[in-house]
Amino acid sequence: MSDTPTPYHINSEGYYGEFGGAFIPEMLYPNVEQLRLQYEAILSDPGFQEEFHQLLKDYVGRPTPLYHARRLSAHYGCRIYLKREDLCHTGAHKINNTIGQILLAKRLGKKRIIAETGAGQHGVATATVCALMGMECVVYMGEIDIRRQAPNVARMKMLGASVVPAISGSRTLKDATNEAIRDWIQHPTDTHYIIGSVVGPHPYPDLVARFQSVISQEVQIQLQEQENRSYPDYLVACVGGGSNAAGLFYHYLDQDQVSIIAAEAAGEGITSGKSAATSALGKIGIIHGSKTLLMQSEDGQITEPYSISAGLDYPGVGPMHAHLFKSKRADFISITDQEAMQAALKLTQLEGIIPAIESAHALAVLEQRKFEEHQVVVLNLSGRGDKDLATYMEFYNLK
Amino acid sequence: MNRINSALEADKKLLSIYFTAGFPQLDDTLPIIETLQENGVDMIEIGLPFSDPLADGPTIQESSRKALENGMTTSKLFEQLEGLRDRVHIPVLIMGYFNPILQFGVREFCQRCREVGIDGLIIPDLPVEEYQCHYQALFAEFGLRMVFLITPQTPDSRIHQIDSLSEGFIYMVSSPGVTGGTEGFGKTQTEYFQRIAQMQLKTPQVVGFGIKDQQTFQQATEFAQGGIIGSAFIKELERSGLEAVPEFLSGIRKQEVPGT
Numbered sequence: 199m200s201d202t203p204t205p206y207h208i209n210s211e212g213y214y215g216e217f218g219g220a221f222i223p224e225m226l227y228p229n230v231e232q233l234r235l236q237y238e239a240i241l242s243d244p245g246f247q248e249e250f251h252q253l254l255k256d257y258v259g260r261p262t263p264l265y266h267a268r269r270l271s272a273h274y275g276c277r278i279y280l281k282r283e284d285l286c287h288t289g290a291h292k293i294n295n296t297i298g299q300i301l302l303a304k305r306l307g308k309k310r311i312i313a314e315t316g317a318g319q320h321g322v323a324t325a326t327v328c329a330l331m332g333m334e335c336v337v338y339m340g341e342i343d344i345r346r347q348a349p350n351v352a353r354m355k356m357l358g359a360s361v362v363p364a365i366s367g368s369r370t371l372k373d374a375t376n377e378a379i380r381d382w383i384q385h386p387t388d389t390h391y392i393i394g395s396v397v398g399p400h401p402y403p404d405l406v407a408r409f410q411s412v413i414s415q416e417v418q419i420q421l422q423e424q425e426n427r428s429y430p431d432y433l434v435a436c437v438g439g440g441s442n443a444a445g446l447f448y449h450y451l452d453q454d455q456v457s458i459i460a461a462e463a464a465g466e467g468i469t470s471g472k473s474a475a476t477s478a479l480g481k482i483g484i485i486h487g488s489k490t491l492l493m494q495s496e497d498g499q500i501t502e503p504y505s506i507s508a509g510l511d512y513p514g515v516g517p518m519h520a521h522l523f524k525s526k527r528a529d530f531i532s533i534t535d536q537e538a539m540q541a542a543l544k545l546t547q548l549e550g551i552i553p554a555i556e557s558a559h560a561l562a563v564l565e566q567r568k569f570e571e572h573q574v575v576v577l578n579l580s581g582r583g584d585k586d587l588a589t590y591m592e593f594y595n596l597k
Numbered sequence: 598m599n600r601i602n603s604a605l606e607a608d609k610k611l612l613s614i615y616f617t618a619g620f621p622q623l624d625d626t627l628p629i630i631e632t633l634q635e636n637g638v639d640m641i642e643i644g645l646p647f648s649d650p651l652a653d654g655p656t657i658q659e660s661s662r663k664a665l666e667n668g669m670t671t672s673k674l675f676e677q678l679e680g681l682r683d684r685v686h687i688p689v690l691i692m693g694y695f696n697p698i699l700q701f702g703v704r705e706f707c708q709r710c711r712e713v714g715i716d717g718l719i720i721p722d723l724p725v726e727e728y729q730c731h732y733q734a735l736f737a738e739f740g741l742r743m744v745f746l747i748t749p750q751t752p753d754s755r756i757h758q759i760d761s762l763s764e765g766f767i768y769m770v771s772s773p774g775v776t777g778g779t780e781g782f783g784k785t786q787t788e789y790f791q792r793i794a795q796m797q798l799k800t801p802q803v804v805g806f807g808i809k810d811q812q813t814f815q816q817a818t819e820f821a822q823g824g825i826i827g828s829a830f831i832k833e834l835e836r837s838g839l840e841a842v843p844e845f846l847s848g849i850r851k852q853e854v855p856g857t
Contacts, residue, residue, distance in 0.1 A: 223652040223721040224746040498700030499648040
């Protein structure tokens with residue numbers, strides 16, 4: 199992992215362009231400062247890397263395949279590769295980060311793990327690694343999400359985690375994050391907070407991006423084998439907070455020949471009032487300790503986003519992505535619920551893969567963008583669709 | 598001289614009250630301030646409500662939610678504070694999270710503060726480093742004292758840095774936690790209060806978080822210059838209304854030995 203300064207990676211002050219920083223109450227300063235001072239050294243320690251990669255291989259099941267989707271390619275008239283993060287243990291890319299962070303927490307001498315979760319994927323990935331390492335685990339989840347995502351709540355409980363309902367505010371992901379931060383304030387010495395996305399105060403966005411960067415590291419090698427070159431023409435990923443996208447983009451950020459496309463959740467449409475398209479609707483502000491684009495009222499109150507996909511309804515976006523958007527390095531495309539659901543069905547019936555609805559937003563980009571026949575498109579299939587079956591059943595009347 | 602500094606020089610322990618603007622009713626701001634002044638409160642912190650108050654416990658979260666529901670906004674608060682200085686002579690600060698201030702425009706916010714007679718700001722999520730780089734000169738231009746927090750976990754070197762930057766007071770958070778959280782003060786707090794007192798800082802310290810009655814106020818001000826009551830006051834306000842404020846406040850100050 200090199201620390202060469204580049205326009206799109208974190209700078210020494212913890213910013214991506216004008217976005218990032220650590221806007222945290224003083225109560226969190228010792229925790230965040232300890233992390234900031236130590237994370238680079240710990241991550242570059244060969245012993246850490248060995249343990250991390252061993253677990254990614256034997257436990258998570260990496261490397262995940264880079265699958266040349268031939269029927270999908272024929273349908274859209276280009277060369278489409280799917281990065282199969284859906285085949286990771288626990289069903290999504292989230293575990294790459296939780297494995298990394300729990301190893302980090304152990305080296306920091308922490309005894310207790312807290313996390314926030316929206317749909318429950320990050321909560322399950324955190325509860326999983328806590329079971330693996332025998333550490334206490336508390337997951338904050340919005341009271342409304344607890345009701346919506348019963349199977350994941352049951353998984354977390356079976357894995358030994360306590361699931362604490364966030365009953366403040368809108369009782370969804372942003373409030374679960376607030377509660378996790380409050381817990382951390384109250385446990386300043388023994389607890390590590392495993393944030394699930396490339397959000398939060400510096401160094402979290404960089405930390406999570408580095409753990410997820412294994413995705414693009416593998417893509418480079420796998421493309422070399424299959425296409426005889428290490429880079430694609432296009433990268434496509436969905437962005438909520440943005441961790442799977444950060445992982446897919448990471449090693450290509452400074453390669454100009456690679457175009458980057460980020461799919462955001464438009465919900466029922468950008469102007470419908472029920473949307474989560476942060477780049478289109480957001481303004482610069484502070485959320486969860488980070489200066490970034492976020493959806494808010496004129497008066498600076500954070501507003502509640504909406505998407506059919508529980509993993510994309512975060513009112514902000516990671517500061518790296520805010521910078522990629524602002525600098526025009528990445529192209530942001532808004533995908534409606536309807537478009538995502540149709541793209542999910544298409545993948546299922548052309549390739550026999552049921553995607554997570556989050557990933558289906560990335561797939562819907564293929565409908566909106568015309569690619570040339572020779573062009574190589576790598577799309578991050580960040581998660582599998584099992585968790586979304588109830589939504590699919592209702593939408594497609596499969597009962 | 599800034600009203601905060603004058604108040605801190607007085608020969609008595611300073612009692613500061615925090616309340617959320619727009620709670621319980623939208624237009625309660627000035628009546629609450631006047632009642633507090635009439636009943637011997639030395640300093641006031643007006644909470645600017647925010648949708649996501651990270652450092653606050655359930656009481657202030659809930660009062661903020663209701664205040665926003667009542668229609669409180671930054672502009673509305675400044676409108677309500679027009680004429681504040683015709684009637685109120687004690688120092689008044691605004692305590693709020695950074696995002697609403699950022700959206701209002703930081704310069705415009707400072708300007709409005711000066712116009713209505715605000716003396717200082719407490720912005721828990723605007724850290725020292727950001728303040729120094731971007732806002733120190735601006736706040737000074739409008740005569741606003743920036744108040745920083747320290748906690749039992751704040752390293753000595755950082756306390757000294759905060760001390761050198763502070764021109765009003767240092768907000769000593771009594772224990773690791775969010776507002777309204779503690780069950781009285783024990784040995785840990787007393788040792789922490791003592792440790793800070795022994796550091797001989799140039800800036801006076803005022804203790805907050807966990808002060809709720811006469812006993813905790815006295816413990817907090819044994820070593821520090823003053824104490825701040827927030828959640829306990831808001832609870833009282835919600836339970837018994839403005840009429841109960843005199844009794845609540847006289848309860849805090851009773852048995853206090855003058856001059857200690």
